Amino acid sequence: MSIRDQIAPLEELATIDDDLRRLEEQIGKQRGSLEGMRAEAKVLEDRLRSDREMLSQMEKTRSELSVELRQMTQQIERSREKLARSRNERESNAAQREIEELRKLHRDREEEIERLNTATEAAKKSIDVTDAKHRNIVQQIEGTVEGTTRQLDDAESQRATRVKERELAVKKLPTTLYRRYESVRTRRPHPIAATHDGTCLGCHLTIPPMMFQKMLRQAEFEQCPHCRRILYYTPAPVRVPEGDAAEGSSTSSRA
Template sequence: MSIREQIAFLEELSAIDSEIRRIDEQLDKQRGSLEGMRSDLKGLEERLKRDRETLAQIEKTRSEQHVELRQMSSQIERSREKLQRSRNERESNAAQREIEELRKLHRDREEEIERLNSASEGARSAIDVAEAKRVDLAGAIDGSAPGTQASLAALEAERAQRADARQQVVGKLPVVLYRRYESIRTRRPVAIARTYDGTCLGCHLSVPPMMFQKMRRQEEFERCPNCNRILYYMPPEPATGSTPAADPSRA
């Protein structure tokens, strides 16, 4: 197999690999988008669960505070009756102190209930907002999932076709050249580069003149000393309408 034929197969393989890379990027993007929405939905559902548990605890505590408030009101009434029945100043002062302490506790419970009322309203508001987001996100997932799955299936089918075509091209290349290609491709997405004037079109740096002169004979592949890509000489295409110039490598 001539080096020109090998160049053609290498370029075909590189083009296929570029297409497969493009397809893989699209697959990752679409899968990531759908998975991202599902992850967001899961996060919202977990947040709603925590907020509802918090609200339930607030409601329980507020109910207990209301019970205590009613009990204190009853205690205050009994202390007032005790004050009215007091027979001396000592009993009167004791009943008065008891009433004052109960009133203070009563006010503390009222303030606590007000705080719990505000916390309950805030929790309900947060739940309503999160629930609305959850409904919208679930609808978006339900609406986009079929289209995304169809798009993923089409991309996966296209990728399979490209992979089959790749295997056919790989079978036409010398094993040593293909291994060299794959070794470079693990470090660089594009493993090949051409030159027509002594400049590697992969890294746009000049190669040694002696290497370039050797490459112009198109007898074997070289490796760019700068980017390590498989480098080969390809004479420039003549301008449209002009007379093809003689290939200097044949001089």
């Protein structure tokens, strides 16, 4: 099998690998997008659960403080009655101190309840915002799953087809050339390149003149000394001058 005969299956294999790489990227991107939305929904769910637990605890504490506040109010009233019934200065002073201490505790509890009220309102607003984000992301997932699943199925079907075509393309190549191709492919996404005039069309750098002269004989594949791609010679496409093309067209129409 001559070098010239090996170029076509080699190019076919490289094209298939390009398609497979594109399909893998497409599949990975679609799966990643869906998984990313699901992960974001999970984070929001965890945050909602944590915030709701914290809100529940704050409301429980506020309720307990409110009960305690009412009890203190009753204690203050009893202390005032005790003050009114005091029979001497000692009892009066003791009742007065008791009232002052209870008032201080009463003010402290009121301040704690006020702080909890503020924190509770902030927590509720935060929960509302997070809940809205969660509902939105869930709606996105529900709207995306069907379309993404269909696209994934299509891409995976294309990939399976190209994998089979790749197996056939590999069989067309000599084992040594395929191993060389795979060795380069581990380092370069596109492991082959052509040259028409001594310039590697993979990296667009000039190869040594002696190497190019050797390649003109098409006796064996070379490797670009710069990018290490498998390099082969193909004649440059023939370009027909525009004037000649127009003249040929005119002559043809006259005929």
